[in-house]
Amino acid sequence: MTGLYLAGLLVAIAGLVVLDLRWKLFLRAAPARAALVLVVGVVGFLVWDAAGVGLGIFFEGPQRLLIGVDLAPEIPLEEVFFLVLLCLSAMEAFALTERLLARRGALGARTER
Numbered sequence: 001m002t003g004l005y006l007a008g009l010l011v012a013i014a015g016l017v018v019l020d021l022r023w024k025l026f027l028r029a030a031p032a033r034a035a036l037v038l039v040v041g042v043v044g045f046l047v048w049d050a051a052g053v054g055l056g057i058f059f060e061g062p063q064r065l066l067i068g069v070d071l072a073p074e075i076p077l078e079e080v081f082f083l084v085l086l087c088l089s090a091m092e093a094f095a096l097t098e099r100l101l102a103r104r105g106a107l108g109a110r111t112e113r
Helices: 004-023 031-054 078-111
Strands: 070-072
Touching: 004 078, 031 078
Parallel strands: none
Antiparallel strands: none
């Protein structure tokens, strides 16, 4: 089952991208800003991972579902895709929440008249 985890991550990322493009949440709303936020988030978490590995807190564990490519000791290739998924889902959830709260506020303003 080598690569199953990576395949699952890619399917989940593709699903988030489709939702984003459909609802103009993050990537489609401001592509340059979204790309910058995504890269900064992923790089920040990779630095966090490296620090955790250096302190002996993080480790790779069983590799049955991984493809076996490591970017650094104890940091598999799949970690990058997981971090993309993490950052993308967080930013889309933030954008959706912001939109829903703004809509709720606009609805509240209309009903108060």
